Amino acid sequence: MIQAIGLTSNARKELPPAVDDVSFEAPSGRVTALLGAPGAGKTTALRLMLELQPGRGITYFRGRPLHRIAHPSREVGVLLGEVPGHPARTVRGQLRMLCAAAGVPARRADDVLEVVGLVSLRDERLGTLSRGMDRRLGLACALLSDPHTLVLDGATEGLSARESRWLHGVLRAHAGAGGTVLFATDDPREAAQAADRVVTLEKGRLVADQEAADFARTRLRPRVAVRSPHAARLGALLIKEARTARCSVEVVREDGNRLSVYGSTCADIGESAYRHGILVHQLADEVGDMGATPASEPGGSPQEVEAGVGDEAGAAVRGVGEQGARELSPLPPPITVRQGAGPLRPLRYELRRAAGVGTGWLTAAAVLVVSALIAVLLARAGHAPQSRLLAAWPRDFPLPPAALGAGLLGAFAFGDEFRHPALATDRGTVPRRLGLLAAKLVVAAATALTLALGVVGLNAELLYLVYGRELTGVPPDWISLGAGWIGLVIGCAWAGVLAAGIFRSTTAGLAAVLAVPILVVPIVQKVLEGPSVRTAAGFSTRLRELVLVRWPFGGEQYVVAAAGVIAQPVAGALMLSLTALLCAYLLTTLRSRVR
Numbered sequence: 001m002i003q004a005i006g007l008t009s010n011a012r013k014e015l016p017p018a019v020d021d022v023s024f025e026a027p028s029g030r031v032t033a034l035l036g037a038p039g040a041g042k043t044t045a046l047r048l049m050l051e052l053q054p055g056r057g058i059t060y061f062r063g064r065p066l067h068r069i070a071h072p073s074r075e076v077g078v079l080l081g082e083v084p085g086h087p088a089r090t091v092r093g094q095l096r097m098l099c100a101a102a103g104v105p106a107r108r109a110d111d112v113l114e115v116v117g118l119v120s121l122r123d124e125r126l127g128t129l130s131r132g133m134d135r136r137l138g139l140a141c142a143l144l145s146d147p148h149t150l151v152l153d154g155a156t157e158g159l160s161a162r163e164s165r166w167l168h169g170v171l172r173a174h175a176g177a178g179g180t181v182l183f184a185t186d187d188p189r190e191a192a193q194a195a196d197r198v199v200t201l202e203k204g205r206l207v208a209d210q211e212a213a214d215f216a217r218t219r220l221r222p223r224v225a226v227r228s229p230h231a232a233r234l235g236a237l238l239i240k241e242a243r244t245a246r247c248s249v250e251v252v253r254e255d256g257n258r259l260s261v262y263g264s265t266c267a268d269i270g271e272s273a274y275r276h277g278i279l280v281h282q283l284a285d286e287v288g289d290m291g292a293t294p295a296s297e298p299g300g301s302p303q304e305v306e307a308g309v310g311d312e313a314g315a316a317v318r319g320v321g322e323q324g325a326r327e328l329s330p331l332p333p334p335i336t337v338r339q340g341a342g343p344l345r346p347l348r349y350e351l352r353r354a355a356g357v358g359t360g361w362l363t364a365a366a367v368l369v370v371s372a373l374i375a376v377l378l379a380r381a382g383h384a385p386q387s388r389l390l391a392a393w394p395r396d397f398p399l400p401p402a403a404l405g406a407g408l409l410g411a412f413a414f415g416d417e418f419r420h421p422a423l424a425t426d427r428g429t430v431p432r433r434l435g436l437l438a439a440k441l442v443v444a445a446a447t448a449l450t451l452a453l454g455v456v457g458l459n460a461e462l463l464y465l466v467y468g469r470e471l472t473g474v475p476p477d478w479i480s481l482g483a484g485w486i487g488l489v490i491g492c493a494w495a496g497v498l499a500a501g502i503f504r505s506t507t508a509g510l511a512a513v514l515a516v517p518i519l520v521v522p523i524v525q526k527v528l529e530g531p532s533v534r535t536a537a538g539f540s541t542r543l544r545e546l547v548l549v550r551w552p553f554g555g556e557q558y559v560v561a562a563a564g565v566i567a568q569p570v571a572g573a574l575m576l577s578l579t580a581l582l583c584a585y586l587l588t589t590l591r592s593r594v595r
Helices: 044-050 091-102 106-115 129-143 159-176 189-193 213-217 229-246 266-275 301-325 346-355 358-379 386-391 401-421 432-468 478-503 506-526 539-546 551-566 569-594
Strands: 001-008 021-028 031-035 055-061 078-079 149-155 180-185 196-203 203-213 219-226 251-252 258-262 284-290
Touching: 001 044, 021 180, 021 196, 021 203, 031 044, 031 159, 044 055, 044 149, 044 180, 055 159, 078 129, 091 106, 091 129, 091 189, 091 346, 106 129, 129 149, 129 159, 129 284, 129 346, 149 159, 159 213, 180 189, 180 539, 189 213, 189 219, 196 213, 203 213, 213 219, 219 229, 219 266, 229 251, 229 258, 229 266, 266 284, 266 346, 346 401, 346 432, 358 386, 358 401, 358 432, 386 432, 386 478, 401 432, 401 478, 401 506, 432 478, 478 506
Parallel strands: 031 180, 031 196, 078 149, 149 180
Antiparallel strands: 001 021, 001 055, 196 203, 219 258, 219 284, 251 258
């Protein structure tokens, strides 16, 4: 059951709040419709209930507010607006990634694909789905964790009548299994046909809370939909005949050549059109909305119907208001937008996220090809050290292609999350959880290490094929060179991850990588060359003298090699940048938690 009490959005300058003191209930085992014209406050009310927007009020989901639920996605399935996701990701890949985020088995993705009828499209890209298939995918995302409650906004928007009936059937089946369903709509006919209870909003206020049968009786009435190229002439004729016969007939001119005729039948309208030679393209019985003010029915007066609706709505509002007054203070508590929960299985989630889009594979392939070409050209030009040849790093380049590629792949880790969010299905934005950060750093490091070894191996093989063994020998200081190479590539990848997470942009992540050799290294060199700063020259030698006891298996040589790498300007600048970025990330994370 959903219990919404005193939902009130923050004031909008001189305008009234979009939602003002709205209270209602959505019981378990039933489908509840939140009805209102565009701008009535339906979406704002749902966002307040889900704690996605600041305001006042409180909403209980089976007796607990959302921030007191350990795993909200397992309690409430949400579909608000478009389905978030990278357009190049497959339907099945998107759902499997969300399975890792929700902590459910990956086979659950195939189960919900069968429920929503997307099995045949599981290998299709998100960017190629039609509107109807996109709505089905959104419903699959909401059902993924098998939640008790479904909250949907505009679920049938843009769907055909057949697809809408199918969706209503799925919602009805979920409610029949004991679940709670709340969906927002602006179509009174849809609310009357698909829901058991209808909650009506008008200008941000609750105006009615009725059973669907009472809603249909008081708010809807039959009409005849007419389409004719001579709609104006036919409408005037029907009004004239109704006056002559003293019948209560109302003709409303709709868009185009369409009329809505209340108080008549298809047979009477067809006969009138035939007698006067008026061409008719359509005659169909429909159910029309009478608007916010109820009208009279045959055998009853307008005052009687209006009084009945007022009594029901007033009793419902008073009942919820009295309950809220007993349980809470007169002023509802504030609604604070809280940080969303990170994935329950962050490493598995990150692996599926990184491998599910071809951007990373294309980037790695481009890095390998460019590195191989640069290595061959450097060898042909001569005067390049062997280490530079294997790394494909010309002296004029601030960074080798492998480091730039690793930084770009790291920037994708958070940059694509904010451009095409995957964790936004129920909480709005990508969380700054340390578990998610650790998973992204591990995956970025593994990707950068693979790229670094692949570049060196490919360049060595290519140089051997073109120039022979003279350029592919193992250098004597390969330990320090290898450590520096791996540290450089992984450091660039981590800089991309951290910067993209802080600034929420792939471009910012790559810019942070490029800033290390272009800006930070010159600054560090200037500081070290200053007259008041002691020089760090000979650091490796002094460290060797400090290690008096020889380590087993020659371990001291690795310590000295690592120290020599750290003492280099680029390595020091990179470590300084990583430290600053990590501190900034932690600061933004703590600030978001304090809020």
